[in-house]
Amino acid sequence: MTIIFIKGRGAISGIAEGEALVAKESFQGDSAINFETGEIVQKGHILEGKNLAGSILVLAGGRGSTGWSCRLHAAAINGVGPAAMIFPKMDSRTAGAAAVLNIPVVTDLDKDPFMEINTGDLLRIDGDKGIVEIVQKN
Amino acid sequence: MILTDVEKAILDGKEGTLKQKALEFIVRYAKVLDAEKLCKVTKAHLFAGAHGYLRTVQRDVDNTISLMHFCSEETLPIKNIACYSQTDSGPMDPDQWEILGFTQEESRENQEYLDRYLRAGIHLVGSCIPYMLGFIPTRGEHYVSTESHAIIFMNSLWGACGNADGIEAAFCSAVSGRTPLWGNHIMDNRKGNILFHIESKPQTISDWDLVGFTVGKKIPSFSIPVLNGSFELPDSERMRSSFASMATTGGIELCHIVGLTPEAITLSDAFGGTVPKDAITITEKDISEAQDFLCSGNLGKIQFVSLGCPHYSIEQIKKVADFLSNKKVHEEVELQIWTAAPIKSIADKCGYTSIIFKAGGKLVCGSCPILTNKWPRNASGIAFDSVKQANYMKPRTGSTNLYYGSMEKCLEAAINGEWD
Structure with a gap:
């Protein structure tokens, strides 16, 4: 298959590969993730039951508590954090989390990631060049 | 990014390693946001104490603070807070911990954290409502806070400038005295862009609480809501409940209420003369659905x-x-x-x-x-x-x-x- 590229701005440098977890309505900052296991536990959320560990999060923006960053931070310290993150635009919750996790992050995208990427797609992120590659569709 | 000579000196380590690390974080955060420069912070409201997410780290107190507040593997004891600071809510009542079922060991650990913050110059107020407890940033003043609803309250009612940056960014701002000049810190960015027509006639605190939940649920990301309708204007108790629930479901940091909040005296003021991107109606049915969910x-x-x-x-x-x-x-x-x-x-x-x-x-x-x-x-x-x-x-x-x-x-x- 043809590899699909989405171009944007590299917000945090580095290269990562992993499976996408996609949610146009982001999870909330409190009581959304189990930071010991990486499981998403927010009731009724589209990603409820999925696991953050090693994933590439594709989210619209932050919601809920300002603990958005610190709970992902705890998950990362526990070895169950995401490998990279993609946001169509930055907001303060997601940008704070990006700076904390210091993993590859691409933002300000030239295509709508929610039209192009589905949960389970294999992605490669280049945070230096600001490129998202959809390597394999789920 | 444009940095001042003072900021460059801090990054060179001239004011100590902790302040250097804290400002390095703020600069990284600013680059993620694509901010051009930083601004001076006058007040910081900080999520402090032996909170649950820290307990999973299983390191000693100084090491945990260094890692989880300042993103530093090197242990750097917290000191010399750069602006007026006070604590947000903690993991327990520090005085009445026993009647809540905490052990002496848990209380002692929490107290160890509090002692560190106090020595660093942070006032032990311990509340999510700083705006009722001496933390009063006025119009155009740049502050940081770790309490999501307090940010909406102080931005919306007082015209103060804060973003929902997160716990680490808030601590790094408190120590470095800087935050990215971005988002709500720039007055031109604060115009509303989504109109909410509140048809449900909220009156009680509960009504406003449920309106907040629903607004937060329905609002698209990256939006500033403007609430309008023929409702009786809410008082501060109603607003703080509404902002609290709004901040759990939405990414909202500023909420204009037409005829009440100072940047929204009229509908036209609230949108700065621009056309809303969308208009959403909140009905009685939405409110009863929220009640049923909760x-x-x-x-x-x-x-x-x-x-x-x-x-x-x-x-x-x-x-x-x-x-x-x-x-x-x-x-x-x-x-x-x-x-x-x-x-x-x-x-x-x-x-x-x-x-x-x-x-x-x-x-x-x-x-x-x-x-x-x-x-x-x-x-x-x-x-x-x-x-x-x-x-x-x-x-x-x-x-x-x-x-x-x-x-x-x-x-x-x-x-x-x-x-x-």
């Missing part, structure tokens, strides 16, 4: 009731005392009323604390069930008068019935021992 339909016995999120004002505590006067909380029910320690001291003087205590309730300070995570695990039913508590407790409570209702409804249930 409150179990399985009526039955309850064993735990918690009120006071956001922390109750003295006016709300008086209402509780009036309600409980000469009444008894059901013997199987634990009733917690949450406030801030300075407000409890007023309640002590006014006799409200003893009325609540005599009725079988507890007036406790500086935390809430979301943060203590102490509630009877064998309970068949637990109740809250706050959408924020109910919404955040929902994933934790399993088969226990979770109830949401007004202060009065919750107090009645606490007395009867059941939700009907």
